[in-house]
Structures are given as structure tokens and as C-alpha cells.
Amino acid sequence: MDPELTIRVMDRADLDLALQRAAAEGWNPGLKDAECFQAADPDGFLVGYLGDEPVASISVVRYSAGFGFLGLYIVRPDQRGRGFGRRLWQEGMAHLDGCTVGLDGVVAQQPNYARSGFVLAHRNVRYGGTPALQAPSDIRLQAVGPTLTEAVLAYDRSLFPAPRESFLRCWLRPDRRAALAFVEEGALRGYGVVRECGSGFKIGPLFADHEEAADLLFRALGAKAGGAPVFLDLPEPNEAAVRLATRHGLAPVFETARMYRGPAPSLPLARIYGITTFELG
16 A cells, blocks of 8 residues: 555646546546536545545535445556555545445445445436437426426425435536426426536436326426437436336447445335435435
8 A cells, every 4th residue: 555645625726537447447428527516515525635636536515414325436456456445435434423324336446345344225227319309399398497496396305315405406507407397386306417427318307207298307308409319317226217218229238237235215215306416415
């Protein structure tokens, strides 16, 4: 183990580099994710430097006193096997002390996470393809603007293990992404966000009370990709989400193991058609 490794909180350049490395690993993050990631927890992104070279990264976003999420755990390939990742892991987990910690890990690493006390909850599967989508004309679909933001924040609260207002206020900004809500009989019954990534567009989150709302939101958001590939990261236990993806010609391209250390949150997976990001939950 090299004593020269120094660990610090990432600045924006460090986070941009970590996301570039995530893209190189095939994780396909969004092109404008960094600002919103840091809004979730500015102290929750750590980088390990060997001299002047950043060689390892981890995100350990603490959403509340009781819940955090781990991601972006990457050691530069030429520096693997030297203990740098383990040191960064220990520092990151200290930031999440006292929390239930979630992660979306690549399946090959599941045994290693299990040795650190993480327990498999379910698989998340990325579906992708190039669907031919026409934006539906339905008055229940509404752009998320200032008049709907508070309702979206309240709706999201039952679908994520902790409040994430700072993150969502950034994630919903129309100059960064497109967000739509499904409003039925005066009540918000679902919402979704689409963003551009290194390859194509991702829809996430996609939350809805029923399959019709999810399908309408998916079609409206997916149409904004303009014919580019569309990806949806869905929890495999939600059979309606799998039906939605396959109905529109998407197929599995990647999967992760959703795992928790500590008491697993009880989430209504039947209403979660697409998770927000593999990096932040």
C-alpha cells in the first residue's frame, strides 16, 4: 500500500474526470450530471491522488442522517491491485457512518460488496434501443415548471429512501434536462426526466402510479431523443416496467446489483419504472 496516496473532496475538475472514467467503463453518465451530483452532497465525492495524479474516485452521497448512496467507485486501470481503492472505500464509508448505504454495483463485484456487509436487494437492468416514438397528445402530460416543482418534490419523497430536494431542484431544471409530469384529476400521478448522455439519452427517474401513466411519460420523454438511442434503468422486479421497455423495442444491455448495507428501505418498486442514476440511486 503506497503511503503517498492522499484523499480529498473532489473539486469540479475532479468530478468531471471521474465521470469521464465512468464513461470509459461503459456506464454512460449524462453530459451535464456533475452540477446536480455535487448539489446532492458537496462533501460526498472523494478522489485519491498519487502525487499530482488522480488515480481513484468514489461518491458517497449522504442524503440524510440515515441514508446514503455509494457510486463512481473507480481505480485507474494501471493503478489497480495496490490497495488504493480499499483506502478510498474506507474513507468514503466513514463519511456514511450511521447510514444505511445503497449501491448499484456491477455483478462481478457483488461478492466483494457482500464481504463488506452489503446484501442483494434486486437486479437493476438497463434496457436500450432506438424506438420509433411519437410524442403523445394528452392534456395529462405537463412540463415540470415552477408551478409543479413542489408537487414533484412531494411525490418523489415516497419513491426514494430519503429527501433529495437539493439534487432534484437541479435535476428538474429545464436548461439541463426535460422533465414531464402526469397530472390526473388535479393530482400528480407520475413524473419523469430525460437527459443526454455520451451515448443517446437516458430516462430517469420514471415514476408512475400506474402503467398507462408510465407509458405516456416514456413515449413523451423518449420522443425528445429525436431518434437517438434511449436507455431506461429499471428494477427487474417491476414486471410492468419490463413490459414497457420490451413493448417499445428496448432490450437488456447492462445490469447492476442493487445492494444495501444496513436495513434496506421499503420502496414501492411497482411504481418505479426507471431509477434516477446508477451513481446516486
